[in-house]
Amino acid sequence: MAAAFSVRQADYGHPSDAAAVVALLDAYASDPAGGGEPLSDFVKANLARExxxxxxAYSVLAFDGEQPVGLVNxxxxxxSFKCKPLVNVHDVAVLASHRGRGIAExxxxxxxxxxxxxxxxxxTLEVLSGNVPAVKLYRRIGYEGYQLDPAMGTAQFMQKWLGAS
Structure with missing residues (x-):
């Protein structure tokens, strides 16, 4: 039987929540799905404050008891088409030891x-096409490729780095 877990919005001003956000994002960044490189010291020192x-911005944390095991930023x-807010899910991270338990969902x-x-x-969210478990989850819970007119195809996520990163 899977262990029970809880989820709640992070409080960036609370030291343990701030540390959890940084630690979980660092674990994700270090994973091949997150690029395979840990966060820089600058990011670790400044992320929660920024x-x-x-x-x-808001984040959701998942806990197995008191242990932080998941993060969504x-x-x-x-x-502009609806003249209302939208929310981009920028990061979805679950510790490898806790994947497959419904935490991300x-x-x-x-x-x-x-x-x-x-x-x-x-x-909205972006996902690497090779992250098959994540793609399956996102489709199952209602995410789909973005398009306006099917004849024009689906949107592609692109990036351009500005200045020094």
Whole structure:
């Protein structure tokens, strides 16, 4: 039987929540699905404070007892077509030891609840095509490729780094 877990919105001002956000994101960044490199010392030292300074950001944490085991970072944006907020799910991380237990799904449900509370009209996320378990989860809970007109195809996620990273 799977161990019980809990999910809740992170409080960036609470030292244990701030540490959990950083530690879980560092574990994700170090995983091949997150790029395979740990967070820089700068990010570790500043992430929680910078998230707290942005009212459009929120995170959801999952706990196995007192141990933080999962993280979802969300950033509110704006849908110009609907003239309402949207929420981008920027990171979904579950410790390898706790994957396959429904933790990501529960965290995303809480992230969605908060998005609805904020008046968001949709949620977006990006996922690497090779992350098959994540793609299956996202499709199962209602995410799909973005398109306006099927004749124009689906959107592609692209990036351009600005300045020194």
């Amino acid at each position: 998230l707290a300074a942005r009212p459009q 969300c950033i509110e944006g704006f849908s 529960a965290m995303l449900a809480e992230a969605e609840r908060i998005a609805v509370e904020r008046g968001a009209v949709k949620m």
